[in-house]
Amino acid sequence: MARIIDIAKHRQEALEAASAVLSEGHPVAIPTETVYGLAADATNATAITRIYETKGRPRFNPLICHMSNLAMAEKYAEFDPVSRALAEAFWPGPLTLVLPLKAESSIHALATAGLDTIGIRVPKGFASELIGLFGKPLAAPSANTSGRISATSAAHVDADLGDKIELILDAGASAVGVESTIVKVDGDELRLLRPGGLPASEIERIAGRRLRRSKKAAAAIEAPGMLASHYAPGANVRLEARSVKQDEALIAFGPADIEGAGGAVTVLNLSPGGNLAEAAANLFDYMKKADASGAATIAFAPIPDEGLGEAINDRLRRAAAPRE
Known part of the structure; x- marks a missing residue:
C-alpha cells in the first residue's frame, strides 16, 4: 500500500520523499489545484512507461508536462506571442498550452505520444515547489485508472491506485476540481482542445480573439482529455x-x-x-x-x-x- 504524507504537517518530508521516489523513476501522486496528478520524470522513458502501466492509459494519449515556472517551460518549448501572453497572465494556474517542442528538448517522446508538440502547465503551490526542487519537468496525468473519474483528494487516489504506487502526497481537496483548460495557437486561430478550470472568456480577454471550438470529435488526439469516453463511473x-x-x-x-x-x-x-x-x-x-x-x-x-x-x-x- 502507498505511503501517505500530509503536506500541511510534514511539508519538507513530503518534498524530500517525493524527490527520492521520482529520482528512482517511479510515479508519485501529487496534489494540484485542479485534480491530483500521477507525476513522474518527463525525461525518463522508464518513469513515463510506469505512468501508462499504472493508469492503464493508451500510449497514443499524450501527457501534460508540468513546469515550476515560465523560465523552465521556455527551455522545452517555443512560445509564440499569444501563448506567451496567456502564460504570463494565467501561470501558475489551470491553463495548459500546447506548443512546438524545441529540437533540443529532453522531454521523452513517450510523454508526447510521438507528437512534435507538448502540453505544458505551471501548477500552483506545492506541485510547483516540488518541480523546482526536483529540477526537471513532471509528466502528470490525473491520478486515477484511465477513463475513470478523476481524483480530487488523496483518499480518492488511495482507493484507486494505492496498491500500485509508493507515495501519495495529501493536501486536502483540490480547489478547482476539474482539469486544466487546454488551448493551442494554430496559425491565426486559437483553438480550445479541452474546456477546464480556466473559463474560455478569460482566455479570450487576454488573447484578444475568440476560441475556436470543434463541432465534432477530433480525428487525431492532440492533447489529454480528448477521448470520446472518459471520466466515467461504473454506473x-x-x-x-x-x-x-x-x-x-x-x-x-x-x-x-x-x-x-x-x-x-x-x-x-x-x-x-x-x-x-x-x-x-x-x-x-x-x-x-x-x-x-x-x-x-x-x-x-x-x-x-x-x-x-x-x-x-x-x-x-x-x-x-x-x-x-
Whole structure:
C-alpha cells in the first residue's frame, strides 16, 4: 500500500520523499489545484512507461508536462506571442498550452505520444515547489485508472491506485476540481482542445480573439482529455435530467426541484446556490459518492453551459458516452 504524507504537517518530508521516489523513476501522486496528478520524470522513458502501466492509459494519449515556472517551460518549448501572453497572465494556474517542442528538448517522446508538440502547465503551490526542487519537468496525468473519474483528494487516489504506487502526497481537496483548460495557437486561430478550470472568456480577454471550438470529435488526439469516453463511473450516466427514477442516483444543481428526487437512491447537489465554481470543485467527488451508492444510473440535472459550466458539461458528456 502507498505511503501517505500530509503536506500541511510534514511539508519538507513530503518534498524530500517525493524527490527520492521520482529520482528512482517511479510515479508519485501529487496534489494540484485542479485534480491530483500521477507525476513522474518527463525525461525518463522508464518513469513515463510506469505512468501508462499504472493508469492503464493508451500510449497514443499524450501527457501534460508540468513546469515550476515560465523560465523552465521556455527551455522545452517555443512560445509564440499569444501563448506567451496567456502564460504570463494565467501561470501558475489551470491553463495548459500546447506548443512546438524545441529540437533540443529532453522531454521523452513517450510523454508526447510521438507528437512534435507538448502540453505544458505551471501548477500552483506545492506541485510547483516540488518541480523546482526536483529540477526537471513532471509528466502528470490525473491520478486515477484511465477513463475513470478523476481524483480530487488523496483518499480518492488511495482507493484507486494505492496498491500500485509508493507515495501519495495529501493536501486536502483540490480547489478547482476539474482539469486544466487546454488551448493551442494554430496559425491565426486559437483553438480550445479541452474546456477546464480556466473559463474560455478569460482566455479570450487576454488573447484578444475568440476560441475556436470543434463541432465534432477530433480525428487525431492532440492533447489529454480528448477521448470520446472518459471520466466515467461504473454506473450509467444520464444527462439533462428533469426527473429521477427510484433506481437512480441524482446529482442536482441549484435550487430547482427535480421530480421524483424523494425516491432516488441518493441525492447530491453540486451547488444548492447555483455557483459553477462550487459545482466544479464538487463534481468528481460527488460522482464517486453517487457511484458508490449502488445506483444503476446517475442522473445529472441540467447545468448552464457557460463559464466553468462548459468544462463541467464536457466531462459529463464524456462520462455518458458509449464505452468500449
